[in-house]
Amino acid sequence: EPLSKEQISQHGDEFEKLLKQSDLVYADAYHMANFRLGKRTKAFKLVDLYIPFFIEHRYSLPFRYSDDQLLARFQLDQAYLNDTLYFGDAFLAAGNRQIDLYSGLMYLFDRDYGLDLPLLNLPFLISPSELKPKSNNDIHLAWLGGAWHWFDLSSVIKLLKIWLPDNPKLKFSFVGIEHPTDSRLHNAAQIQEAENLAKDYPNQVQIISWMNYAEYCSWLQKLDLAIVMSKTGNESRFSIRTRFCELLENQIPIICNQGDYFSDWIN
Numbered sequence: 001e002p003l004s005k006e007q008i009s010q011h012g013d014e015f016e017k018l019l020k021q022s023d024l025v026y027a028d029a030y031h032m033a034n035f036r037l038g039k040r041t042k043a044f045k046l047v048d049l050y051i052p053f054f055i056e057h058r059y060s061l062p063f064r065y066s067d068d069q070l071l072a073r074f075q076l077d078q079a080y081l082n083d084t085l086y087f088g089d090a091f092l093a094a095g096n097r098q099i100d101l102y103s104g105l106m107y108l109f110d111r112d113y114g115l116d117l118p119l120l121n122l123p124f125l126i127s128p129s130e131l132k133p134k135s136n137n138d139i140h141l142a143w144l145g146g147a148w149h150w151f152d153l154s155s156v157i158k159l160l161k162i163w164l165p166d167n168p169k170l171k172f173s174f175v176g177i178e179h180p181t182d183s184r185l186h187n188a189a190q191i192q193e194a195e196n197l198a199k200d201y202p203n204q205v206q207i208i209s210w211m212n213y214a215e216y217c218s219w220l221q222k223l224d225l226a227i228v229m230s231k232t233g234n235e236s237r238f239s240i241r242t243r244f245c246e247l248l249e250n251q252i253p254i255i256c257n258q259g260d261y262f263s264d265w266i267n
Contacts, residue, residue: 010035019043029053033080038087047088049102050122052238054081059150059235064184085109090118094240095261101238124240126248132221140171141225145243147177147190150235152257156227157193164201174198175219176210220250227255236260 008015010031019025019041027037028048038045054077061073085091085102086109093102099121106117134140147153160172174194179185198205211219226247230236236259244262247254254266 016040029084030080032088033083036083038083045087045089047084047091049084049091049093049098050240052098052101052235053077055235055238056148056150059231059233060148060185063149063187081105082109088117090120092120092122094122094124096121097238097261098240124242124245126245128251129249131251134222134224138169138171139167139224140173140222141227142173142175142223143177143194144175144226144228144247145177145241146179147174147186147194149187150231150233151187151190152229152231153177153187153190154193156229157190157197160197160205164204168204170204172205174205174207175216177207178209180210217246217250220246220252223250223252225253225255229255229257230260232257232259 008018019037022041022043024046025032025037025041025043026046026048027035028051030051030053032038032045032047057073057077061070065073085106091102091106093099099119102119106119143153143156163170164172177186177194178191194207198207208219228241228243236257240261241256244254244256244266248262248265254262256263256266258267
C-alpha cells in the first residue's frame with residue numbers, strides 16, 4: 001500500500017499512539033535521543049548517524065552558551081550519543097571514516113556486547129551532466145551553503161577584498177549563508193562580513209537566500225568556480241560536504257581545504 005505522511009508534533013497523545021502503531025522509526029541520532037524514541041517504542045529503529053552533531057557542537061556551542069555552561073552541554077551530547085547507539089537497531093553512516101568512527105563507538109555503547117549491529121554505508125552517486133557554455137564574459141564565483149561556525153568564510157572574504165578592486169569582471173555570490181529558521185546555527189560575525197562586502201562592492205557581490213533544489217541546480221549552471229573552506233579539525237575529517245555533489249555533477253571547479261571526504265577526489 002502507498003505510504004501516507006502527515007505532520008504530527010513529537011509531543012502529546014497523538015504522537016505516542018503513532019509510535020505504538022509503527023513498525024519502523026527513522027531519525028537522526030540527535031533527535032532519536034532528544035525525544036527518547038528508543039525508550040518509547042518497540043518499533044525497529046533506523047538511526048541516521050551521517051551528521052556528526054557532537055563534533056559540530058564543539059564549534060557552535062561556544063557561540064551559544066557561556067563558558068560555565070559548555071561542559072554540561074558537551075556531557076548532554078555524550079548522553080544523547082550513548083542513548084542512540086544503545087537503543088538503535090540499525091545505523092546509517094557515510095564513507096569509510098564515519099564507518100570506522102561509529103564502529104569503534106559501538107563497541108563501547110552496544111547493549112549486545114560482542115554482537116555487531118548493522119552499520120550501513122550510505123553511498124553517494126555522482127552523475128556528471130553535460131557541460132553548457134557560459135553566456136557572458138564575467139567570471140562568476142560563489143560560496144555555497146551556510147556560514148556555519150566550523151567554516152572559514154572570513155578568510156575567503158579577505159581574499160575577495162584583494163581580488164575585487166582589480167578585477168571588475170569578477171562577480172561573487174554568497175548563497176544560503178544564513179540559516180532560514182534559526183539564527184543561532186550560523187556565525188553572525190561572518191554574515192556581517194559578507195554583508196559589509198556586498199555594500200562595498202554592490203556591482204560585484206550579491207547575497208542570495210536559500211533556494212529550492214530545482215532553482216538551485218538551475219542557478220549553478222551560471223557558475224564558474226565554487227569556494228568552500230572549513231577550519232581544520234575533526235569536523236572536516238568525519239563530515240561529508242553534500243554541497244559538493246551538485247558541483248561535481250555540473251563539472252564546476254572547486255577550491256576547498258584538505259581533510260574532508262571529497263577533497264582527495266577534487267585534488
